[in-house]
Amino acid sequence: MTIFPSRRWPVALAFLALPSASFAQSAAPTPPPAGDQSAAQWYLKDPQLDQVPGIGANRAYTEILKNLVPTPVIVAVIDSGIDTAHVDLKPVLWRNTKEIPGNGIDDDKNGYIDDVHGWNFLGGADGRNVGAETLEMTRIVAAGRKRFSGKTAATVKAADKADFALYQKAEKAYTARLKEETERNKEVESMAGPLTMMVQSMKQALGTEKLDTTALKSAKTDDPNMKRAVAGMLDMMRQTGASDADDLLKQLNDGVKQERSMLDNSLNLNFNPRADIIKDNPDDVNQRNYGNNDLYATDPLHGTHVAGIIAAARDNNLGIQGIAGDPVRIMMVRAVPDGDERDKDIANAIRYAVDNGASIINMSFGKEFSPQRPAVEAAYKYAATKNVLLVHAAGNENHNLDLEDNYPASFYLNKGVVPNLLTVGASGPKDNAALTADFSNYSKKGVDVFAPGVAIYSTLPGSTYGNESGTSMAAPVTAGVAAVLKSYFPKLTAADLKRIIMQSAQVHHTKVHVPGTEKEADFSTLSVTGGVVDLYEAVKLAQKATM
Template identity: 85%
Template sequence: MTVTFPRVSLPVLLAATLLSACARRPQASTPAAASAAVSVPTAPVPVVPETPAPAPKPAPLGDQSAAQWYLKDPQLDKVPGVGATRTYAELLKSLTPTPVVVAVIDSGIDTAHVDLKPVLWTNAKEIPGNGIDDDKNGYVDDVHGWNFLGGPDGRNVNAETLEVTRIVAAGRKRFKGKTAATVKPTEKADYALYQKAEKAYKARLAEETERAGQVESMAGPLTQMVGNMKQALNVEKLDTTALKNANTDDPNLKRAVGGMLEMMRQTGASDADALLKELDAASKQERSMLDNSLNLDFNPRADIIKDNPADVTQRYYGNNDLHGPDPMHGTHVSGIIAAVRDNNLGVQGLAPAPVRIMMVRAVPDGDERDKDIANAIRYAVDNGASIINMSFGKEFSPQRPAVEAAFKYAATKNVLLVHAAGNENHNLDVSDNYPASFYMNNAPVPNLLTVGASGPKDNASLPADFSNYSKKAVDVFAPGVGIFSTLPGSTFGNESGTSMASPVTAGVAAVLKSYFPKLTAPELKRIIMQSAQVHHTQVQVPGTEKKADFSTLSVTGGVVDMYEAVKLAQKAAL
């Protein structure tokens, strides 16, 4: 998959709760957009000229950081957050932070966001907008980062195929009419990969075709039912208050009200109209999956970027448009790490003011390419990043050696990589997810942290039901459910996923590096892992009906703890 948002199983959910009129609870991951965004005044026009300015916004809503449960402390507040608020109040108040650059390899960023614009990394050696590579690093006008999904004419790749689609499309041409017995010895590994991909592709195509039909078949009945319920209850807005206050003797209406309430609870929708919007978004997502992600003939890169995707030695392509077609994911991730802390507006990033965000756009709506990820890592390292957040992942990695070479290059420059574990509720001891936590020779990556997602309660739901897990391949968990952060257009809202848990961890790493700049990448990894708050809570193992001790779901068995991490760093600095 692409950016690591969990996907709500809307067809199953709708069928189970509304149309059957019973309040069963199917397993579904937390929705990607759990609450409506809140707005603040318009910020200046983004750096990229072709990006339109956001629409005018209402008056400022002030400090919204109370909605950031993940900043709370497990000891003081009895909430399994990272203890950021306590850490600043007790441990860091007399210390001075130093500058740190955190690169975010993602979908794009709203560079005009009121809570992000002041913390953007700026390439001081580049003169904005003059069309010249002033610093001679190979990238023209890379003022705040670079876009490896752009073309020389300013266009951008948005939708892309899945990696499995690309492998199958190439394999059907290359191996047409061949079998395992007839391919050349030098082709056997590629043929085996192709055969594995064919099996996975056919299963995914069948699954998505069924899902698309289910979602589309739900839209009409649900829209009609919402209208009928509004009329029957004589309300304009069908929210939880209206539903809970419904006074009716009609058993059918009672069942429908119960089903609607359960559906809103499961999806996090604030009202029935928001639910309809989510269903519409799900329908578009499924249609895009079939039309683009799983389309063997779809290849926007050839027309837009015009590079050779097979040539991993190519480094100088793309453009400087960091906004891209959809900067939502990268904007949210960036705010978690370093949104302005002291402006009494919006949210508080985990890291202090000297920390800067460098955006490297390399993650489309579809699977990222290994070549782009390798180049994004190298770009970030060469331009001064100390920490790189990577909230993306996929099932196949045909150019894995190039990515691993970039990992090793980052290690030589003392750069920490933080990666989201993925949202398929898989055990990564037996399932593939790339970039992997180990090199191809099974050696651990010393400068890489892999992060699962945890929730706001220390109970059976402590591990997010969508999160991947592993006693070997997932190092630690971090808050990743209902994470309130920045969204495009100077707005704010909740998102859930290991995509959020990764920047929470990267933000903690940035705090450690900022206040204790001598810490190396392996030391940052060690401190974060050793200081993790270990939980022995009996929890639901994601994707199963089994219960297990939470401590068995990752290497550390714990949740990232900034307070304890800073205390460890202080000892290391003595």
């Protein structure tokens, strides 16, 4: 999928009863702000003081952190890219002081030219960038059909049996997914026209150019058909978070484009932009020095939003407040396309971040297959040797990860726990049946903790702001908490950070909807901790641990 999976399904399509294939679900951005908009950040509120299942960030700064002195921390964001000119992010970007910008020379001899704020492993030396990519299953099937044509499990060589089994599994998943997406594409395309006509007719009938909640609720009509249309429009806007009918149409049309891209690119067995642009050997996991320094690239929306959650400037009285304040810095490592990320790129992105001083790495992406998993696990272990915490989004398929695969995995191939990895599910803004986000993956073994991931207000390209929902947002909330702890208590190890965040999570015994089912369960049974991350309690615990 990718950015869980790379923003493939905006929440706006919820009214079409379509499942999310992305770790982030989008709403329309708001214009550049005139001032402080942090009141829109419900997730910073405190569960005790505000009766909102947030992380208690405001309370932590007001009651405890104001008397402490923070130290520099670098948080790497492995993602789609970033708008380095964003007014709320520019002051907090990591700066490679050993590199002279724009001189075309690898001044610090680290193998990457002009990597001032990070690196792009999806770029070519000529400045072009990979945007859309295939799914991992597509790549496995494309290669497998050539390699195993005419072979069966009985006739394939013993040395190839594992690869053949992987190919067969991917072939089955690919066939089902192609059928599903083809049918879904027809469905969304068939809905775009009628909804457009419906909106136009309602505007004309109600005498308004703006069909927002206010206009619809105040609509006066005796026509039973119009009453049903108004009720239906309000329901669609409520489900999708659309600000008005035009926003709803935009989200639907965006969904149509995304679905077409799924068929034309993600599931296209002949699509291979990497070969022409990056020109590396994707099978050589030991190859390190490729890419370019273009961090904006093709679509930085997801990475920009994630970065703002972690550390958007807190003291400029503008826009939002990142969870972590100065002197925490954001390093962007682009490795996630609009499609499935490649294991090689993720392994290299982790190593780049570690080698350039990151203490925490946020990873809001994931996929169903991982053919080069040992390379990623080796990078995990390398990060552990350098005391680096990895924070990974659990995924948006509403799956039980005890039963379904999601990579990078929470466990090593030998089933051992990754001591420096936190896997995070998404929670909502109310302590009720919807506390567990309906799209979030969950697991009593494979998801460590939940964090706010619904309607998360943060930075978007062009110095704008908007809401996104997904475990892609829950992970950076948790990474931001880890950054605060590391900044104020620098002696904490990666294992300490993981332990403190998990032990301080606020356990809820609320009866919630189990994502993707009609069942109800105690929220505490859906993750290892059964809780939602809590910065205020984590700071208190960190104080005790470092006394």
